Amino acid sequence: MPKSPKKGKWYAVRHGREGAKIYDNWGEAEINITRFPGAVHKSFRSLKDAEDWLTSRSMSIKKEPKEPSPEIQELPGPPMPGPSKPRNPTPATMNGVHPQPAPQPAVGLNAPQPSQVQLSPEQRHVLEMVKRGKSVFFTGSAGTGKSVLLREIIKFCRNSNDYGDWGRLSITASTGIASVNIGGSTLHSWAGIGLGKESKEKLVYKLLGYKKEEREQEEKENPDAPKRTDDMNSGFAVDRWRTTRTLIIDEISMIDGHLFDKLEYVARAVRKNSAPFGGIQLVLSGDFLQLPPVPEQVNGAPVPPSFAFEAESWEQCVGRPVFLTKVFRQKDQTFVDILNSMRFGHLEAVTVQKFRQLSRTVRYNDGIEPTDLFPTRREVEMCNHNRLKSINSTPHEYKATDRPGRDEKGNDISLEKMNRLLERLVAPKTITLKVGAQVMLIKNMIQGKLVNGSVGKVVDFITPLEAAQRGTKFAISESNCSGMPPMGREVKMEKWPVVQFQSGDVLLCIPDTFEVNNPEGEIEAMRCQVPLILAWALSIHKSQGQTLDRVRVNLGRIFEKGQAYVALSRATSMERLQVLNFDAAKVMAHPRVMAWMKEQTGQQARDQIDEDIEFWSEDIDIL
Numbered sequence: 001m002p003k004s005p006k007k008g009k010w011y012a013v014r015h016g017r018e019g020a021k022i023y024d025n026w027g028e029a030e031i032n033i034t035r036f037p038g039a040v041h042k043s044f045r046s047l048k049d050a051e052d053w054l055t056s057r058s059m060s061i062k063k064e065p066k067e068p069s070p071e072i073q074e075l076p077g078p079p080m081p082g083p084s085k086p087r088n089p090t091p092a093t094m095n096g097v098h099p100q101p102a103p104q105p106a107v108g109l110n111a112p113q114p115s116q117v118q119l120s121p122e123q124r125h126v127l128e129m130v131k132r133g134k135s136v137f138f139t140g141s142a143g144t145g146k147s148v149l150l151r152e153i154i155k156f157c158r159n160s161n162d163y164g165d166w167g168r169l170s171i172t173a174s175t176g177i178a179s180v181n182i183g184g185s186t187l188h189s190w191a192g193i194g195l196g197k198e199s200k201e202k203l204v205y206k207l208l209g210y211k212k213e214e215r216e217q218e219e220k221e222n223p224d225a226p227k228r229t230d231d232m233n234s235g236f237a238v239d240r241w242r243t244t245r246t247l248i249i250d251e252i253s254m255i256d257g258h259l260f261d262k263l264e265y266v267a268r269a270v271r272k273n274s275a276p277f278g279g280i281q282l283v284l285s286g287d288f289l290q291l292p293p294v295p296e297q298v299n300g301a302p303v304p305p306s307f308a309f310e311a312e313s314w315e316q317c318v319g320r321p322v323f324l325t326k327v328f329r330q331k332d333q334t335f336v337d338i339l340n341s342m343r344f345g346h347l348e349a350v351t352v353q354k355f356r357q358l359s360r361t362v363r364y365n366d367g368i369e370p371t372d373l374f375p376t377r378r379e380v381e382m383c384n385h386n387r388l389k390s391i392n393s394t395p396h397e398y399k400a401t402d403r404p405g406r407d408e409k410g411n412d413i414s415l416e417k418m419n420r421l422l423e424r425l426v427a428p429k430t431i432t433l434k435v436g437a438q439v440m441l442i443k444n445m446i447q448g449k450l451v452n453g454s455v456g457k458v459v460d461f462i463t464p465l466e467a468a469q470r471g472t473k474f475a476i477s478e479s480n481c482s483g484m485p486p487m488g489r490e491v492k493m494e495k496w497p498v499v500q501f502q503s504g505d506v507l508l509c510i511p512d513t514f515e516v517n518n519p520e521g522e523i524e525a526m527r528c529q530v531p532l533i534l535a536w537a538l539s540i541h542k543s544q545g546q547t548l549d550r551v552r553v554n555l556g557r558i559f560e561k562g563q564a565y566v567a568l569s570r571a572t573s574m575e576r577l578q579v580l581n582f583d584a585a586k587v588m589a590h591p592r593v594m595a596w597m598k599e600q601t602g603q604q605a606r607d608q609i610d611e612d613i614e615f616w617s618e619d620i621d622i623l
């Protein structure tokens with residue numbers, strides 16, 4: 001039996017890594033619940049209460065007292081920076097302090113449900129490849145479950161690491177926003193290559209340090225360049241390169257092919273391993289028909305991009321792509337087929353006709369309007385601003401609490417850098433809301449159907465105590481492993497928006513934490529903000545990866561290949577999709593990607609894939 005805890009607190013964990021157990025200190029309890037899916041725990045003043053709770057057969061949190069207990073008055077606020085800095089911890093910590101709140105009594109909320117994803121055979125095939133240490137690139141049209149699969153892969157590697165038998169997992173993505181979405185860092189910062197414009201040899205020098213003669217040679221070639229010093233060495237990046245077992249790169253479609261080759265060279269050189277990518281297991285995901293690499297500028301003119309699949313080393317590194325073909329987002333096969341033909345940029349007259357018919361207005365009787373998708377941020381801001389202004393009710397402004405963390409070397413980051421990093425987040429620095437404002441959740445909530453992308457209307461502003469008294473549930477995100485509202489004193493005193501969602505659920509949207517991680521997997525900057533954005537309009541860029549039930553797309557201003565497809569494929573059904581200014585000429589797919597896809601999806605390749613799936617699906621006992 002545990003001895004008496006110092007501050008008279010006991011932490012009962014009903015569902016955690018070590019099973020049901022009572023701890024006498026939060027530190028130990030925290031280790032056993034952090035990022036443990038569906039962890040359930042609670043703190044008590046007496047050991048007997050903790051034991052009673054743990055042994056009580058009822059799991060119903062509805063039976064908890066509605067009135068907050070005195071413990072609620074002492075709850076900590078968002079985490080403050082602490083002194084220690086562990087090396088490469090998983091999960092992310094902020095200066096050694098987990099960004100989870102201390103355990104708190106549940107107040108009118110649902111017990112967290114472990115995420116239960118039943119992967120399709122195709123998805124299981126990929127996961128199985130990863131488990132067996134194979135490198136893989138998996139792709140598929142919008143809504144085929146790439147993100148869901150990637151999350152399961154990450155979960156698998158992390159869970160294996162909890163038992164110490166997987167190795168270092170490095171999670172990266174091509175862009176800042178995409179990296180935040182999967183809790184990783186950008187590929188560039190992970191690799192320690194800056195912009196990566198130099199030759200592959202120079203990138204290696206940059207990482208390993210310049211030899212005297214190399215430095216002199218470079219200075220001779222380019223006397224105006226800043227002098228190289230040994231400060232250019234990046235021990236942390238070299239360490240990452242050398243110790244990583246599995247490297248995840250999401251949104252690989254936005255990585256330039258030349259850069260991919262350079263990284264492959266660097267991997268071999270730094271790891272002193274001649275195997276493709278220096279023997280690192282690669283797990284790449286993305287769709288080349290959705291987002292192309294950002295074109296580089298030479299003398300002010302954009303240079304046509306090269307795609308990662310055009311890299312010389314691509315095939316050696318990841319072999320044949322695995323295509324996910326089952327579309328989950330849309331149930332209507334006709335709609336799936338139309339979107340698919342659009343993805344490849346060829347539209348038959350009958351399809352064009354179908355899209356033109358979608359210009360009609362769709363009316364909803366619950367007051368929640370379709371979200372307008374626009375190509376530019378300016379259009380989005382103007383629309384949301386004007387709609388908010390037209391509502392005649394009291395505005396409530398929420399300013400985020402931002403905190404700097406540490407960079408990969410353990411140094412405190414400047415406020416300027418913190419601000420720059422936090423621009424990657426969808427969570428705004430300031431948001432003004434009114435009763436009647438249309439909003440969108442930007443985090444998956446433990447409350448079943450409510451996910452990143454769920455739309456609703458603000459119906460009230462109340463304090464957490466008022467919510468508890470009325471039995472209004474709190475919005476608790478999946479990433480908050482404790483399943484308890486993160487309430488510091490300042491959160492408890494303020495009025496927060498109550499949102500009625502399309503599903504009928506009503507939630508008090510208290511602030512949540514949003515993190516940007518450094519390449520070592522620690523928190524570099526953190527924002528605490530209500531998990532909402534205005535949702536009369538959304539940029540196509542921000543809508544990427546989301547599933548939207550009611551959408552209106554004006555194709556009039558579409559300017560980039562893949563943009564029309566990304567926008568329209570957010571919709572779940574044609575009945576709830578309105579398309580304005582449809583113009584077949586705006587549906588553009590990149591010819592080189594199309595040619596490559598055709599080659600990859602030829603009958604022979606398809607037969608081989610079917611065989612693979614059959615092979616890998618046999619006797620698989622996963623998830």
Ligand SMILES: Nc1ncnc2c1ncn2[C@@H]1O[C@H](COP(=O)(O)OP(=O)(O)OP(=O)(O)O)[C@@H](O)[C@H]1O
Binds near residue numbers: 143
């Ligand atoms: N195995 C599955 N079972 C049930 N639903 C799934 C499964 N995989 C994915 N989904 C659902 O399908 C929808 C689309 O999934 P996801 O966002 O992962 O697709 P995606 O391929 O990443 O799409 P996009 O390319 O548009 O970002 C989500 O609502 C997700 O919950």
